Amino acid sequence: MSRRPRLRRRIREAELPAAVARTFRENLDQFVFEDEEEQSVRRAVAERLLSLPEGVSLAPFDALYPYAPLFLSACLTVAVADGTYSVEDARRISAYAHRLGFSARQLADLEHRVFADLRARGESKLARDRAALESEGPHAGDSRADDPRADDFGADFPDRERTELVADPASGDVRLGAPQS
Numbered sequence: 001m002s003r004r005p006r007l008r009r010r011i012r013e014a015e016l017p018a019a020v021a022r023t024f025r026e027n028l029d030q031f032v033f034e035d036e037e038e039q040s041v042r043r044a045v046a047e048r049l050l051s052l053p054e055g056v057s058l059a060p061f062d063a064l065y066p067y068a069p070l071f072l073s074a075c076l077t078v079a080v081a082d083g084t085y086s087v088e089d090a091r092r093i094s095a096y097a098h099r100l101g102f103s104a105r106q107l108a109d110l111e112h113r114v115f116a117d118l119r120a121r122g123e124s125k126l127a128r129d130r131a132a133l134e135s136e137g138p139h140a141g142d143s144r145a146d147d148p149r150a151d152d153f154g155a156d157f158p159d160r161e162r163t164e165l166v167a168d169p170a171s172g173d174v175r176l177g178a179p180q181s
Helices: 007-013 018-031 041-049 061-079 087-099 104-136
Strands: 164-167 174-177
Touching: 007 041, 007 061, 018 041, 018 061, 018 087, 041 061, 061 087, 061 104, 087 104
Parallel strands: none
Antiparallel strands: 164 174
């Protein structure tokens, strides 16, 4: 299976007209919480995907129609950037998808692809980081190895390789977490 170009590159290659780019970005910013600090993870991801054009008027939301899969992929990416995917985020994306002519099935397929791509990128980065650490020695870069308090909490930390989306029944939110046995 050939690897798809990264989302940021696909956005750049789409050559969005300035007004459409502003509408795209303004709607991405709906996933950044107002009470968050200026440099939140979600804001950083949104800014990395697409800079906000200054002095350009907004295009109507429907102008995103030709870019719907790209826009919805970006929304999903920003929405899960901090490791959570709230019911509110899912509803907002579903509303966007509906306005852009996506069926529930098409959105579910897109979610699956986006989450699989993000998981693959994370696993790849983890493997690269692990290889770099192993090449430096057994405890290189591990501040716990020199911390006498580490024994107080146990040296065995949970394996972070396996994570999946886990639903919190109380709030209905979904977050990344360890698989349930």
